[in-house]
Amino acid sequence: MSLDKIIVPLDVSTKEDAIALVEKLPQVTFWKVGLELFVGCGPEILTFLKSQEKRIFLDLKFHDIPNTVAGACRSASRYGVDLITLHATAGKTALKAAQIAAEAGAKEAGYPVPKLIAITLLTSLNSRDLAFDLKVPLELPEYALQMALLAQESGLAGAVCSPQEVAQLRQTCGDDFLLVCPGVRPVWAEKGDQQRTFTPVEALKAGANYLVIGRPITAADDPVKALERIIEEISN
């Protein structure tokens, strides 16, 4: 069902605002808890989402030395979340250690092992940022692909990528590799700080497993209608 492919981020800073959003959109089954909310209210929000039987994408984008990234993934895996992000640029040793630690953390807590997904290149960056500011000499699609392959070789379940690169990643990494795409904008929504976008229909056609769609829904005058409009677009 189309709705199952949409993850909505709870990009608010308090538990009250987060709960209000979850209650406003009861049909959403998969929610993302990111830095703003987790820093603002801690793991209590995860307990709430689990009590509502929601799936949880814990998006804290870990990026540190292997021992620290592994420790963070072990702790995060004790919450019973479904997806966890870390940056591919933490490197192969960190990614491998993270996977082992996630398995251990989930086992300790009696939960299924969450899927670790690596950030390839943030969707807020463009080719110019990559070349001139980050000084990366590869073309952007090639860089994103290399980061996804690093994640795959390190034993991770998937990657986060822009929908503009997802077709190439799907072709190279195969059908079993989970590809989660933020940077999704219906034609009627503002892009904001997102640089590499596709519409929901284009992103799914290109091979995304899940779409992360925030402000087009959550900042809309009527979030329920905005969500319905997106569902209708991707169902046709």
Ligand SMILES: O=C(O)c1cc(=O)[nH]c(=O)n1[C@@H]1O[C@H](COP(=O)(O)O)[C@@H](O)[C@H]1O
């Ligand atoms: O890891 C993410 O989810 C993520 C990676 C990325 O490259 N770009 C990106 O926008 N995100 C997240 O996806 C969400 C996109 O939100 P909107 O731009 O409001 O649709 C935000 O919560 C971001 O933190």
